[in-house]
Structures are given as C-alpha cells and as structure tokens.
Amino acid sequence: MNFRSSASEAQVVIAGAGPTGLMLAAELRLGGVDVVVVERRASGTVGESRAPGINARSVEILTQRGLAEEFRSRGKLLPGVLFSGIPMAPQDLDPGWPSAMILPQHQTERILTARAVELGARFEWSTTVVDLRQDDHGVEVLVEGPSGPSAIRADYLVGADGGHSAVRRICQIPFPGDEPVSWWVVGDVQLDSPPDGNGVFGRNERIGIYQISRAEPEWFRLSLMRATPPADRTAPVTLDELREVMRDGLGTDYGLSRARWMSRFSDGFRQVTNYRHGRVFLAGDAGHTHSPIGGQGLNLGIQDAVNLGWKLAAVLNGSVPDALLDTYNQERHPIAATVLQLTKAQTALIKPGAQNDALRAVVADMLTVPETCLRIGGILSGLNLRYPLGDTHPLVGRRMPNLTLYTDQGATEVFDLLRPARPLLINLGADGLSGAPAGWADRLDYLEARLDPALSAGSWTLPVFGEVPACDAVFVRPDGYVAWVAPVDAPADVGALTGALDRWLGTPADAMTA
Incomplete structure (x- = not known):
C-alpha cells in the first residue's frame, strides 16, 4: 500500500471513538493537546x-468535568448495586x-462526542x-480513509x-487470558408480547x-445464556438465532419482531501485561x-482515559519527563486485574446448576454482612480504589471527597474546582503554607478555604x-x-x-531556568 508522502500531524492520535477514546480526547483537549480521533465507523x-x-x-468523574447534569437528565439513577x-x-x-x-451507550457517546x-x-x-511505525521521536500512524x-x-x-x-494486533502485543467456555446473546429488541409489560x-x-x-420506550434489552455453544462464534447474530435461544431457554420468544442491535459475548477474560508499548498505549x-456481567467495562475505560x-x-507541555507515563500502567493495570477476578466470580454465579445455586445462596448471605457489602460495593462502584501513592494518610492515593469549601467569595465544591482538569492545592489553614510553592504556581490552582464547622477538628466522617x-x-x-495531605496535628511538611x-x-520553573 502506498501512503501519501506528506503526513498530517497531531500530538496524540486516538484509535477508537467509543466512550474510552471520546473521554480521552476531551481530557487531552482540556490539557491543550492537539488530538485526532480515528474511527472505522462512519x-x-x-x-x-x-x-x-x-x-x-x-458518575463522580463526569461531575468533576461538568457533564453529570446532562447524563442525569437522560439516564436513570440506581439506588443500589447488583452482584450477579x-x-x-x-x-x-x-x-x-x-x-x-x-x-444506553449511544447516548453516552453522543454526549462525549x-x-x-x-x-x-x-x-x-x-x-x-x-x-x-514508531521511533524515539514519535509514531507514524498509517490509516485508510474515504480519500x-x-x-x-x-x-x-x-x-x-x-x-x-x-x-494491539499491529504492535504484536500478547493478550493472555482464559478461553471462553460459555456464550450469551444480547440485543435491543422489540417484542409483540413482552413479559409483564416491562x-x-x-x-x-x-x-x-x-x-x-425496558431500555428505551420502544426497545427491550435482552440478555440470556445459550444452552449450547454457537455453531460459528464469528458469524453475526441473527433474529433467528435470538428466537432459537429464547425458545430454548425460556420456552417463548415473546413475539420477537425486530432488533436494532444484536451481539454475543462470552466468559473469556484477557489482559495485556503492560498498557505501554513505547509511544503506544492501550x-x-x-x-x-472480560464478561460484561457487572457492567465494569465502560467504567474501566473511562477511568483509564482520565x-x-x-x-x-x-x-x-514539556514540564514533566516521559517517565511519568509509566505510572499509567503501574496504577491502572492492578485495578483491571482486580475487576477481572471479581467479574469471573460474578459470571460463574449467573450460570445454571445446583452447585451454583448453592454458592449463590452462600454469597447472598455473606453480602448481608455490612463490612462485606461495603467492601464489595466499593470495588463494583470504583469508590474504594487506591493508587500506591504512599500510606502517610488514609486519603493519599484515594479519590478526593466532594467537600463543600467556603471562601471570601462564597461556597464551592471540590468537584467544581476540578472541571479544568488542573492540579489543585487546597489550603484549609495549614501552618507554613502560604500560596502555591514557587516554581509550580503556573501549573496548579491554589485555593485558601474553610470547611463546614460540622466537620470536627480532629477527624472527618465522610461518605464511603x-x-x-x-x-x-x-x-x-x-x-x-x-497525592499529598497536611494532617492537622503538625505543621505542613512543605518538603514532602x-x-x-x-x-x-x-x-x-525556577530550577529549569537556573
């Protein structure tokens, strides 16, 4: 294949305009990066x-970027969490x-696009x-488009x-994992005789x-396991296959008449060993x-992007060495590995069989224990994630809570301050800290604020x-x-x-110009 000799340029090329690629594109633009998204679909x-x-x-991340209101206007809030x-x-x-x-994902993509x-x-x-092709100075991405x-x-x-x-295929990056043993069909369908109306x-x-x-007014979301493996795993799903699987598993197809989207998934689980390959990231x-049971895939992708x-x-932007990018794999790879393990357990529990029924009963009983419910709920919700940034304080490495802050200009919330996707230093009255440290003032936002007096001086009781x-x-x-805190019982460790x-x-900056 012959490629035009004059290549166009960008700082970052993103392959894929799904939720992950779209979120990443928005994040890069907030950082002033010139980005091109390449998508095979029209x-x-x-x-x-x-x-x-x-x-x-x-949802918290979308709130931090000022997107949650639109998501909430289109979506439905869930009061709880499901484990299989x-x-x-x-x-x-x-x-x-x-x-x-x-x-529905098509609405998520519309908002993010x-x-x-x-x-x-x-x-x-x-x-x-x-x-x-990549070298020490960049990567040349060869593409085939309408022109x-x-x-x-x-x-x-x-x-x-x-x-x-x-x-991943072009870079020949190994993708180890477990081969699938079970398959499900899934789709958005219209039913002439829907069960129980909804x-x-x-x-x-x-x-x-x-x-x-019911996914949307005219459409039902269908998901059920095949009692037998598909004859051809690579063949597109058809209405006839959906009808066959429904009748085989449920005894009826509920008058299946139309589908706008059909697919199948399996219980195969795979993960690359490193998300970085030189100047290429996954x-x-x-x-x-992994199996979509538990609904973790889109969320892992959005959080990878952020x-x-x-x-x-x-x-x-030239302020940080390239080695910072290695922390992406160091932080995100273990998170996905944990989710994959939990998703394997969830997938096993939705399968049929007397032994699985017994196991479900035991797990359901365990999940009534408050500590277990909060721990598993925290993993499924992405709320108890902790990056290895040190153990100097329980908050270090964890998500910043959305505290209400009071300033001379009025009240604000932490998530509102994160909308520009800039580093944030909040001074709540620390001794020895007055303004942003010299040399970094242009790279972070600094705020002096007070907390609601209802939060006690020695400790905070925070959701999650x-x-x-x-x-x-x-x-x-x-x-x-x-990434750092100053406890109340000691002067701020400015060196740390x-x-x-x-x-x-x-x-x-002062060291760079010295």
Missing part, C-alpha cells in the same frame, strides 16, 4: 444500549454513598489504522479500539440468570476484556471513607486523586509537598 453508535451501566465513580443479580444496598449502611446510573468536538478534538470517521491511504505523524498513539484492537429478570435451571428489561477493552489524559498533556484524620491542606491530581509536586508536575 459515525458514533446509533441506537444501541451496549454498555449502559455507569458506576458511582464514573443479588441486590446490595450500601446506601442503607452509608446514606452518603453516591449513586450509579443507567444510560459533543464535548470532545466543543473542546476542539478532530475526528476522522470511516478511517481505520492499518499500520504504524485513500495516508499517514498521521504524532508524538503518541493510544489504542482505544476495543477487544479486537487493531493497534420485562422480566429471572433465573432457571437451563440458562441461569436472564434479563429482559486503554479500555484494547488492554483488558488517568492517562492529564499525564500525556503534562509530558507534551468513614472516619479519617482531618487535613489542613490537600494536593489533588487532575484525575481527582489525592514539593516532592509530590516535583513527581507529578515536573521540575519547578
């Missing part, structure tokens, strides 16, 4: 529910526990990545192109748990795939966290995770703060 997802579950941590269909209610134990949400375009991301639709073959020269490439990632969620001895639920399903985006921007020692100052990364700033924001 447009975004149209009329497909696909991955509708948005967990509580992802077993209801859990962490809100009953912790009234401040944030809510998750249900929203609009935001990325608004921020200035460029898109090349109907365009596929066919090859790439024929061409090339894009960039500093970095991110493969956010799904479980069958072309970027759907049904049940379990039987032939196919285990099945779900037929995000979302390109780096880890972790990687600000780091790429910091490196490209419980009781933690209070802080006099907090340094929050652009992705909303705490400058160490954290140097690690995450790079060499101070």
Whole structure:
C-alpha cells in the first residue's frame, strides 16, 4: 500500500471513538493537546444500549468535568448495586454513598462526542489504522480513509479500539487470558408480547440468570445464556438465532419482531501485561476484556482515559519527563486485574446448576454482612480504589471527597474546582503554607478555604471513607486523586509537598531556568 508522502500531524492520535477514546480526547483537549480521533465507523453508535451501566465513580468523574447534569437528565439513577443479580444496598449502611446510573451507550457517546468536538478534538470517521511505525521521536500512524491511504505523524498513539484492537494486533502485543467456555446473546429488541409489560429478570435451571428489561420506550434489552455453544462464534447474530435461544431457554420468544442491535459475548477474560508499548498505549477493552456481567467495562475505560489524559498533556507541555507515563500502567493495570477476578466470580454465579445455586445462596448471605457489602460495593462502584501513592494518610492515593469549601467569595465544591482538569492545592489553614510553592504556581490552582464547622477538628466522617484524620491542606491530581495531605496535628511538611509536586508536575520553573 502506498501512503501519501506528506503526513498530517497531531500530538496524540486516538484509535477508537467509543466512550474510552471520546473521554480521552476531551481530557487531552482540556490539557491543550492537539488530538485526532480515528474511527472505522462512519459515525458514533446509533441506537444501541451496549454498555449502559455507569458506576458511582464514573458518575463522580463526569461531575468533576461538568457533564453529570446532562447524563442525569437522560439516564436513570440506581439506588443500589447488583452482584450477579443479588441486590446490595450500601446506601442503607452509608446514606452518603453516591449513586450509579443507567444510560444506553449511544447516548453516552453522543454526549462525549459533543464535548470532545466543543473542546476542539478532530475526528476522522470511516478511517481505520492499518499500520504504524514508531521511533524515539514519535509514531507514524498509517490509516485508510474515504480519500485513500495516508499517514498521521504524532508524538503518541493510544489504542482505544476495543477487544479486537487493531493497534494491539499491529504492535504484536500478547493478550493472555482464559478461553471462553460459555456464550450469551444480547440485543435491543422489540417484542409483540413482552413479559409483564416491562420485562422480566429471572433465573432457571437451563440458562441461569436472564434479563429482559425496558431500555428505551420502544426497545427491550435482552440478555440470556445459550444452552449450547454457537455453531460459528464469528458469524453475526441473527433474529433467528435470538428466537432459537429464547425458545430454548425460556420456552417463548415473546413475539420477537425486530432488533436494532444484536451481539454475543462470552466468559473469556484477557489482559495485556503492560498498557505501554513505547509511544503506544492501550486503554479500555484494547488492554483488558472480560464478561460484561457487572457492567465494569465502560467504567474501566473511562477511568483509564482520565488517568492517562492529564499525564500525556503534562509530558507534551514539556514540564514533566516521559517517565511519568509509566505510572499509567503501574496504577491502572492492578485495578483491571482486580475487576477481572471479581467479574469471573460474578459470571460463574449467573450460570445454571445446583452447585451454583448453592454458592449463590452462600454469597447472598455473606453480602448481608455490612463490612462485606461495603467492601464489595466499593470495588463494583470504583469508590474504594487506591493508587500506591504512599500510606502517610488514609486519603493519599484515594479519590478526593466532594467537600463543600467556603471562601471570601462564597461556597464551592471540590468537584467544581476540578472541571479544568488542573492540579489543585487546597489550603484549609495549614501552618507554613502560604500560596502555591514557587516554581509550580503556573501549573496548579491554589485555593485558601474553610470547611463546614460540622466537620470536627480532629477527624472527618465522610461518605464511603468513614472516619479519617482531618487535613489542613490537600494536593489533588487532575484525575481527582489525592497525592499529598497536611494532617492537622503538625505543621505542613512543605518538603514532602514539593516532592509530590516535583513527581507529578515536573521540575519547578525556577530550577529549569537556573
């Protein structure tokens, strides 16, 4: 294939315009990065529910970027959490526990696409990545689009192109894991005789748990296990196959008449060993795939994007060494590995069989124990994630709570301050801290504020966290995770703060010009 000799340029090329790629594009634009999104489809997802579950941590992230209001206006908040269909209610134990949400994926993509375009991301639709070459200075992405073959020269490439990632295949990155042993069919369908009018969620001895639920006014979301493996796993799903699987497993097809989207999934689980390959990164399903039971895939991808985006921007803006990008794999790989293990357990529990029924009963009983409910609920919700940033304080490495802050200009919330995706240093009265440390003032936002007196001086009781020692100052990364705190029982350790700033924001400006 001959490529045009004059390549276009961008700082970052993103392969894939699903939720992961779209979120990453918006994050990069907030950091001032020139980004091109390459997508093989002619447009975004149209009329497909696909991955509708948005967990509580992802809802928090959307709030931090000013998107949650639009999501809430279109979606439905969930009062609890499900573990393989077993209801859990962490809100009953912790009234401040944030809510998750249900929203069909095509609407998620529509919102994120609009935001990325608004921020200035460029898109090349109907365009596929066919090859790439990288060196010490950048990567050349070879693509095939409506105008024929061409090339894009960039500093970095991110493969956010799904479980069958072309970027991963071209780079010959191994994708180890477990081969599937069971298969399910899923789709958005119209039913002439829907069960109970609005759907049904049940379990039987032939196919285990099945779900037929109303996704949108005219459409039902169908998900049920095949009693037998498909004859051809690679063949597209057809209406006839859906009818056959429904009749085989449920005894009826409920008058299935039409589908706008059909697919199948399996219980195969895979994860690359490293999300970085030189100047190429993998995000979302390109780096880890698993059964969608539990609704973790979209959320892992969005949170991969938010972790990687600000780091790429910091490196490209010249303030931080390229080594910062290694922390993307160090932080995100173990999170996905934990989720994959939990999803394996959830997938096993939805399958049929007397032994699985017994196991479900034991697990359901265990989940009534408050400590177990909160622990498992925290993993499923993404709320108890902790990056290895040190153990100097219970908040370090964890998500910053959305505290209300009071200033001379009025009240604000932490999540509102994170909308620009900039580092944030909050001074709540720390001794020895007056203003942003010299050399980093232009790289972070600094705020002096007070807390609600209802929070005691010695400790804070916070949703999800419980009781933690209070802080006099907090340094929050652009992705909303705490990287340093000043406890109330000692003067602020400015040396530790400058160490954290140097690690995450790079060499101070005065040292660079000295």
